[in-house]
Amino acid sequence: MTKMMLRAAVVSLTALSSGLLFAPTPAVAQVGQASLRGTITAPADNPVVEVTAVEISTGLRRTVPADANGAYNFASLRAGTYRLEIKQRNGTRNSDALTLRVGQVAGLDLDLAAAGTPAPTGTAGEATPGDTPATGAAAAGDEIVVTGNRIRSLSGGQVGSVISSRLIEQLPQNNRNFLAFADLAPGVRFLEDSSGTSRIQGGAQDSRTVNVFIDGVSQKDYVLKNGITGQDTSSGNPFPQLAIGEYQVLSSNYKAEFDQVSSVAITAGTKSGTNEFHGEAFFDFTNQDLRDRRPSEIFPTNIPKADTSNKQFGAALGGPIIKDKMHFFGTYEGKRISSPYDVRPNNDFPISSVPEQYRDNFGTFAQTFKEDLYFGKIDIVPTDNDLIELSGKYRNESGLQNTTGIDAASTSTLNKVDEKRGLLRWQHTGNQWINDVRLSYEDAVFSPTPASDGITQFFQATQRFGTAVSRTDLLRFGAGSNFQSKGQKGWTFQDDFTFTGFQGHTIKVGGKAKWVKLNSLEQNLTNPLYTYDVNAIPGVAFNDTLPYRLQFGATTDASGNATVRSKNFQIGFYAQDDWDVTSHLTLNLGLRWDYERTPAYLDYVTPAVNVAAVSPENYPNLIGADYNINDFITDGSKRKAFKGAWQPRLGFTYRFDDAGRFSMFGGYGRSYDRNQFDFLQQEVSQGRFQVRSFNFIGNDSVNPCTPSQTCIAWNPIYLTDAGRQQLLGAATGGGSEFRFMKNDLKVPYSDQFSLGVRGRFSPVELEFGVTHIESNDGFVFLLGNRRPDGSFFFNDPTSATDIPQSPFTFTPSGYGSIILGSNGLKTNSDAAYFKLTKVYSASSPWSIDATYTYTRAEENRQFGETYSLDYAQISDYPTLRSSGVPRHRFVIAGSVDTPIGVTFSSKFQIESPSFVKGFIDNADPFGRVLVGRQTAGLGDAWGRRQLDFAFTKYVPIGFVNDQARIRMRLDILNVMNDRNYVDFNANASDPAFGQRSSYSIGGNAPRTIKLSAGFSF
Structure with a gap:
């Protein structure tokens, strides 16, 4: 699309909105209404x-x-x-x-x-x-x-669940993240790691494909990976739970209103003030005395419990400013957490084999986290046809973070998240049409920095199983390495128009234009990293003096500014018709189109020095290569923004009876996501802050390098800054790596199919369905290095000793590796699910939500991994069972008001063991084989199981108003104290392949009691 066309599109959208603003038309949000x-x-x-x-x-x-x-x-x-x-x-x-x-499409005769x-x-x-x-x-x-008659469902092919305010309030949980109950929807998982970072996963796709809409506004993270701003590496919550009324989780086949999502779409509505004053406050607490021992505190020997503290607190208040005309609502929530993590070698490597002077780095240590969340909202009803809402959110986080693994406490990161969002919305209603205008602002920054500076040392052990050789990571200690500042800032204008003047039709059209500045500063190796093969030196039991590789970052931009900025422009349009063809058949017919321009990628000019370094004269290895490097080189005019994001969204519901108690539904939809800016910016950032890599002769027992400008003899002076500067001057390219992006990058998308039946058997509703989801064109990094003959692997069938290794050491003279950005990741997911729901009501004070999902998922790369450096092309990777999707998963949650005045609630989840993959490098027959197997799980029966209870007692106090009461609550998390291990041996050559490799249970807490108290009126 030309700039003139873009300008015309924006003018047209603005003109349409302006006309609607001054016409007698209604305005309502589409997504989530x-x-x-x-x-x-x-x-x-x-x-x-x-x-x-x-x-x-x-x-x-x-x-x-x-x-x-x-x-x-x-x-x-x-x-x-x-x-x-x-x-x-x-x-x-x-x-x-x-x-x-929220999101309900209801019929009532x-x-x-x-x-x-x-x-x-x-x-x-x-x-x-x-x-x-x-x-x-x-x-x-x-x-x-x-x-x-009973309210009947008119929803089309959408698959998902609604999480009510009662579920959010009553179900047991330990983090107050309102998204924690999204896993009640078919095919959805809510996961936490050992640092407390949470993420949503849908089917076989990773978290970056998720989108969350709050009050109709996308919370998409355009830069980082976890789908939602602020959630990349954070123990925090994206929104205060007290402010969420309820939310809808859609795992496939959403309507045309939803954009920039190819797996799970979540839409939430915030609370508003009412004609009565209401407020509440709470305090949650748990510590090490209220939890069982973690496995690492029991095995191999008992040690004292690590200090643990989790305090969460908050308050909310809402009410009238002018009765029936103006209301307010505000809330605050805070977190103060100190949690343990373990430092230990991978694959159960014995700590006793590590020299004594390094053993103090292993053990259990504490990380800290602080979060403050604010939300405020004012709504004004000037006429019966208008609603104006003004709302804002502020999120501030800080803490000292690490994660269970090989990273010592000294390498911890000082994390910081700062996020501001604002929304102005005008809703206007007319006789036969509805219009919703929204203007929103966002400013989100994620800025981790090292907790300590100096040098970083990294120990690896070499293990041999027959002809196969692999490395096990033992310990990384010294200085930290995580230095970033990434975020997004800008404005969004949205307009949605609904017309109901044609009998049987609800026609919606809408558009969105967004001007957002993306920022990325990444200087992750300002502290140099020295990597040691501890088995490299014959006769030396543990080599800790001769590293085989040195990596460090250095600013190359003359101004010293390494920040990459891109003023992105996004625009999208959709049309949707919900057509009641007959009293029994409803069709949902939708089409949307999206476009995004990323100048940092489109207008990039490959530096002449980079072009020269990979030219046939200087790097003849690419002459016979299986790719053309010119497909990754641009003069600023070879890249075009993708214009083909046409996305049909089709659904149907057929009701077998007049009351709509029994129905069949289904649908098909294509959904485009986007390429993450954190990937696209790397070729620009590499030109401003480059990672330098040097290998040292004779110090690598697995993949020895050939002498060159970047493969040199070790000298202790290289441990100093002066020595590293000497290296920069001696090598032509200073050991800098290359990032080349393909000129015709595609945009990731998924095709989604669903078919199912629903039945209402008062008081429960049942649903059975099948889904098929294919995702394609996921972003991937490939290794562009080639051997002198242009091959990726050294292929000599007569050799009895050589094994296939990626050509990391065959780099352009004076430079590091060539990394190519391309597309090609794909997944396939076939699922069958059964869902049972009973909604709580005053006359029937109990509820149940249960979902069983059986999934067969495949992928052509290890789940969640973008770097694919083991084969020459992504097409060389075999399609195997997905590592991130359990075959069987069952989740059930419910609550009941007991006769003794205590509300009992519970949540139980169980899933089958995960799947792990690994490489076997064979010399005879020569080749690298990717294989997989199911992990051992817990007794080979399940991969994860957890049962939680909560008991809540409300005590009326008759103070303030007749609804005032004190709340006392006891949560028991992981009642059965299941040990849900998360680390498994991924060395396919090891007889222990697939077995538990550590005692880490990640973010799965041992049996824990949480005490809560609150007050509401």
Whole structure:
């Protein structure tokens, strides 16, 4: 798309929005909103004229006309509890209360002729989806209560679940991350590592493909990997849990409104103030005295428990500023955490084999974390047709972080996250159309730095199994290496327009334009790294004096500024028609198109020195190579932004009966994501801050280097800054690595198919479905080095000693390795799932959500790994079972109000063992083989199992108002004290391949008691 076309598109979008702003049209958010439509049957002499939905807690009113048949359509309402005012030619009637959930597409037919007689004055009941509204609502004058058919689902091929506010409040958890319950949806997992970092995973795709929408605004991280801003390496939460009303999790086949997502889409609605003042406060606490021993504190010998402390606290307040017209809501949540992590060698390598002077680096140590989260919101209802919302979030985090593994405490990182978001939204409602205008701002920065400076030393042991050779990482100690500052900052303008003037159709069109500046500063080896092969020197039991490799970073930009900035522009349009073809068949027909321009990638000019270094004259190894380096070299005009992101989204629902109790659903959708900026910026950043790499002759027993400018004899002077500067001057390229991005990079996408049936057997709902998801064109880094004959592996069938090794040491003269950025990662996932749901209600005070998912997933690269340096091309990797997806997974959660006034809730999850892959390098027959096997799991029966309980007691106190109460709560996490190990031997040549390789349980806590207290009114 030319710049003129882009300018025209933006002008068109702005003009459309401006016209809608000043036209008598409604405005509502599309993503995450509920809709309600149906038919009201009335006597011929007293037809229905219009219907008004009144949000009971705020007085918010929305009115739509009814056609001659009594059909009405509320195309977009925020989740909440409503009553319907049904205006007839003669008089007005009221319905019972009914609850609409976030993202729900509901149908409700009413028969006024069967409504009965005027009801006595009383308290309105509450009807939840799936329940028949009860009679007994307040009546005045000629008003009567209308009893209707049960709310029926009109959702199409979407697969997912709704997590209600009750589930968020009642289910046991240890981190107050509202996303922790997303795994109740088919194919979704919520995972934590030993540092407390959490992530969402959908099917066989990694976390960067996820997107979260809060109040209709994307929280996508354009730079880093975890899908949501602030979540890359953080024990924190993306949003205060007190501010979340409820949320919807979609694991496949979302509608055309959803963008920049190819796996899980999560849409959440925030709370608003009401016509009454309400508030709450809480404090959660646990420490080492309230938990069982971790496995590493038991095996191989008992040691004292490591100090642990987890304090979480917060408060919220909301209420009216002007009753029915203006409300406020605000909340704060904080975390103060001290948690243990273990430092130990990989693959159960005995610590006793490490010299005594290094053993103090092993053991258990503490990491700390601090988070402060704020959210505030004001909503204004100036007329019955308008809603204005202004909201903002601020997130601030800091801490000393490390993770269980080989990294000593001295290498810890000082983490910092700072995030600000703001949203101004105008919602305007007309008779037959709805419009939602949103202007949002974001500023998110992730900036880790080393906790200590100096040099870093890295020990590796060489292990041989027959002809196979592999390395085991033992210890990295000394200075830290993580130095980054990455983030995004900019504005987004969105407009969504809904038209309901055509009978049976709900037509939505919308567009979004975004101007966002992406920033990346990465200087990860400002502290030099020396790597040692401890078995390299014959006759020396443990070589800790002669490193085989030195890596360090150095600024090359004359200004000394290594930050990469890119002023990105994004634009997207969609159209969606939810078409009630008949009373039994609904079609969801959608199409969207997205475009993104990344100047840092598109306008990049490959430096002449880089071009010369890989030219045939200077690096003839590429003459016979299996790729053309010119496909990765650009003069600033060879790269075009991708314009083919057309994404059809099709779904259907067929209801077998008039009440909609039983239905079949299905759909197909294509969804494009985006290439992560952290990858794209690397060829630019390498020109400003380069990693230098030098190998030392004779110090590598696995892959010895051939003497060159970057393969030299070791000299102790290289341990000093002066010695490293000497190396920079001696080598032509100073040992700098190359990053080359392919000129025609593609955009990752997935194709999603679903088919299933739903049934409502009061009070439970059942669902069975199958899904198929293919993801393609995932970003990948490949090794561009080649041997002198152009080959990747040395292939000599007559050799009995040589084994295939990647050509890391065959670099351009004076330079480090060539790393190529390309596409080619792909996954396939076939799943069958069964879901049972029973919603809590006042008349039936218990709930249950249960999901079983069976998944067969395949991938052409180890799950979550982007660097693929073991084979020449990504096409050389065999497609094997996915390492990140369990075959069987069952999650069940529920709660019940007991007769003794205690609410009991529980969550249980169990999944089959994971799959691990490893390489076998063979000399005879010559070749590198990638193999895999299922891990040992816990008794070979399951890979992860956890049962949690929570007991909550509310004590009314009659202070402030009649709803004031004290809350006391006891959570017991991991009741059965399951040891869910996370590390398994990945050395395919080792007889212990697939067996547990450490006592780490990652983010899976041992049995832990958490105490909580709170107050609400």
